[in-house]
Amino acid sequence: MTTVRTVLAMRTREGCEERFEAEWRSAAEEIRTLDGCLHQDLVRDADDPRSYLIISDWADRERLDAFGRSEQRDRLLRMIRELRESAYRHTYQVLHSVRSEPEELR
Numbered sequence: 001m002t003t004v005r006t007v008l009a010m011r012t013r014e015g016c017e018e019r020f021e022a023e024w025r026s027a028a029e030e031i032r033t034l035d036g037c038l039h040q041d042l043v044r045d046a047d048d049p050r051s052y053l054i055i056s057d058w059a060d061r062e063r064l065d066a067f068g069r070s071e072q073r074d075r076l077l078r079m080i081r082e083l084r085e086s087a088y089r090h091t092y093q094v095l096h097s098v099r100s101e102p103e104e105l106r
Contacts, residue, residue, distance in 0.1 A: 008054040027076040036063025
């Protein structure tokens, strides 16, 4: 099995940034408990505060796809969909990861 990473780019509707972030945090708390979900990040574009990336790592494509087809996903992300202006998603296989040493070991 190969770890997969999804990158979901979203642009919020004007004035919806704070609510979008709060809704994402709420959904992410539940999603993190799902079988196969390894990690999630919400990042905001430093030059465009309405543009976000949702980055998530899953143990394998099968569990990611199962979540993607679930009613639970629809329920959790319903409000996020209403707050966005646009969205697109890509899924990648994680081939290699290189981590920095903790600062105390440098």
